[in-house]
Amino acid sequence: MREKEWRTPNHMKFESLHKTFNCQVDCIGTGNVMGYVQLSAYVRPRNKMENPVGEPVPKGAMQEWDLTHFLLSGFPDYVRNYIRKLDYAEDHSVIAYEFRWWRGNKKVVMGYVVTTGYDDGSRLLEKWVDGRGPKARSVIDEAITYITDGRG
Numbered sequence: 001m002r003e004k005e006w007r008t009p010n011h012m013k014f015e016s017l018h019k020t021f022n023c024q025v026d027c028i029g030t031g032n033v034m035g036y037v038q039l040s041a042y043v044r045p046r047n048k049m050e051n052p053v054g055e056p057v058p059k060g061a062m063q064e065w066d067l068t069h070f071l072l073s074g075f076p077d078y079v080r081n082y083i084r085k086l087d088y089a090e091d092h093s094v095i096a097y098e099f100r101w102w103r104g105n106k107k108v109v110m111g112y113v114v115t116t117g118y119d120d121g122s123r124l125l126e127k128w129v130d131g132r133g134p135k136a137r138s139v140i141d142e143a144i145t146y147i148t149d150g151r152g
Contacts, residue, residue, distance in 0.1 A: 024102065099140060
C-alpha cells in the first residue's frame with residue numbers, strides 16, 4: 001500500500017490524469033469510508049449467519065444487508081452481483097469501493113473496485129472503469145495503489 005502525502009492538512013496528494021478529481025481528493029483509504037471522492041464499505045461473507053446482536057439469520061442475509069447500502073448509494077447491479085457470486089465472499093469479507101468526483105451537485109463516477117478485507121492483505125479482486133477513457137482509468141489505477149497491497 002502506498003503511503004499518503006498531503007498537499008494541505010485536508011487534502012492528500014493524488015496524481016492521475018484527471019486534474020479535477022485530483023483537486024477534489026480529501027483522502028483515499030481502506031475499509032468503511034464516506035469521503036468526497038470515495039464511498040467504500042466492508043461486505044460481510046455469505047456464511048455470516050449471525051447478526052450483530054448474536055441472533056441467527058439465514059445464509060446470505062448479512063451480505064444482502066450490506067449490499068443494500070450500495071444499492072441506495074447507486075452502485076450498479078454488476079458490482080453487487082459480482083460480490084454475490086464471488087467464491088471468496090462465501091467465507092471472507094470484501095471491501096467495495098466507488099470513486100467519483102462532483103460537478104456541482106452531480107456525482108460523476110470514475111469506477112468501482114473490490115478488494116479482499118484488510119485482514120487478508122487488501123488484495124485486488126476486480127475493478128471496473130466507467131468508460132470515460134484514459135482519465136478515468138488513471139484515477140482507478142492510482143486509487144488502487146492506496147487501497148491494495150499490490151497483489152491481484
